[in-house]
Amino acid sequence: xxxxxxxxxxxxxxxxxxxxxxxxxxxxxxxxxxxxxxxxxxxxxxxxxxxxxxxxxxxxxxxxxxxxxxxxxxxxxxxxxxxxxxxxxxxxxxxxxxxxxxxxxxxxxxxxxxxxxxxxx
Amino acid sequence: xxxxxxxxxxxxxxxxxxxxxxxxxxxxxxxxxxxxxxxxxxxxxxxxxxxxxxxxxxxxxxxxxxxxxxxxxxxxxxxxxxxxxxxxxxxxxxxxxxxxxxxxxxxxxxxxxxxxxxxxx
DNA sequence: AACATAAATGAGAATGATTATCAATATCAC
DNA sequence: GTGATATTGATAATCATTCTCATTTATGTT
Numbered sequence: 064x065x066x067x068x069x070x071x072x073x074x075x076x077x078x079x080x081x082x083x084x085x086x087x088x089x090x091x092x093x094x095x096x097x098x099x100x101x102x103x104x105x106x107x108x109x110x111x112x113x114x115x116x117x118x119x120x121x122x123x124x125x126x127x128x129x130x131x132x133x134x135x136x137x138x139x140x141x142x143x144x145x146x147x148x149x150x151x152x153x154x155x156x157x158x159x160x161x162x163x164x165x166x167x168x169x170x171x172x173x174x175x176x177x178x179x180x181x182x183x184x
Numbered sequence: 185x186x187x188x189x190x191x192x193x194x195x196x197x198x199x200x201x202x203x204x205x206x207x208x209x210x211x212x213x214x215x216x217x218x219x220x221x222x223x224x225x226x227x228x229x230x231x232x233x234x235x236x237x238x239x240x241x242x243x244x245x246x247x248x249x250x251x252x253x254x255x256x257x258x259x260x261x262x263x264x265x266x267x268x269x270x271x272x273x274x275x276x277x278x279x280x281x282x283x284x285x286x287x288x289x290x291x292x293x294x295x296x297x298x299x300x301x302x303x304x305x
Numbered sequence: 306a307a308c309a310t311a312a313a314t315g316a317g318a319a320t321g322a323t324t325a326t327c328a329a330t331a332t333c334a335c
Numbered sequence: 336g337t338g339a340t341a342t343t344g345a346t347a348a349t350c351a352t353t354c355t356c357a358t359t360t361a362t363g364t365t
Binding site: 155159167171175181 | 289299
């Protein structure tokens with residue numbers, strides 16, 4: 064990771080929650096960094112490809128990024144308070160690749176997210 | 185449902201797969217309809233609010249719409265041509281409810297979609 | 306039918322996130 | 336240091352989506 068990437072990923076880490084590329088860019092500028100918007104996007108895309116960050120989509124389609132705690136995993140999100148639990152899903156991974164094979168699909172990715180109400184809500 | 189809505193939803197039905205607002209608009213124009221893009225969006229948003237159509241997001245954030253079938257199932261979608269296969273996923277259903285229980289979540293719903301390239305593409 | 310009023314429509318502009326372009330700058334091997 | 340190469344930031348371009356508004360169409364009343 065080079066200097067720019069450290070700055071972007073560092074900002075994401077400080078945020079500690081799902082953040083958009085735009086908001087990270089603004090944050091960096093506010094902190095006096097000269098980082099460009101394109102670099103923010105480039106860094107986040109690369110990090111997403113390397114599974115360093117998670118990507119979600121808001122209802123309006125805007126992408127949100129978040130530092131991964133662990134490797135590949137999915138989320139259980141409280142629809143009321145936003146609490147997020149990362150969950151393992153090896154069973155789902157297996158299922159996905161089997162289904163893909165059975166239907167002749169290649170390069171299959173999957174979107175798996177769980178939504179509900181946490182204990183407090 | 186008024187005339188315009190019938191046209192838009194009808195086009196979606198004829199497509200029989202996840203389609204974007206833009207592609208439906210082009211389809212309608214090709215068929216000689218004078219339907220405007222704004223009307224396509226308005227109709228799809230309304231239909232989504234009424235749970236008449238399913239909404240998904242492509243990787244690039246574009247929204248895809250599809251007439252709801254009855255019953256619960258998931259999709260394997262070709263990211264190139266849009267071909268859609270409905271897949272059963274009882275294994276996934278079980279997994280989802282177990283994870284929910286283990287984390288004290290109630291009323292859990294899930295989003296599970298597979299994307300890839302079909303044989304032709 | 307004639308009229309008034311409200312709702313829906315389509316064309317095009319505006320918005321906003323993302324991506325592409327490209328000259329300037331930093332990095333690295335030698 | 337020198338030249339080759341990769342990275343960067345500013346800015347323009349792109350593209351889906353939303354907004355605006357004049358016009359059309361539906362609806363209700365007499």
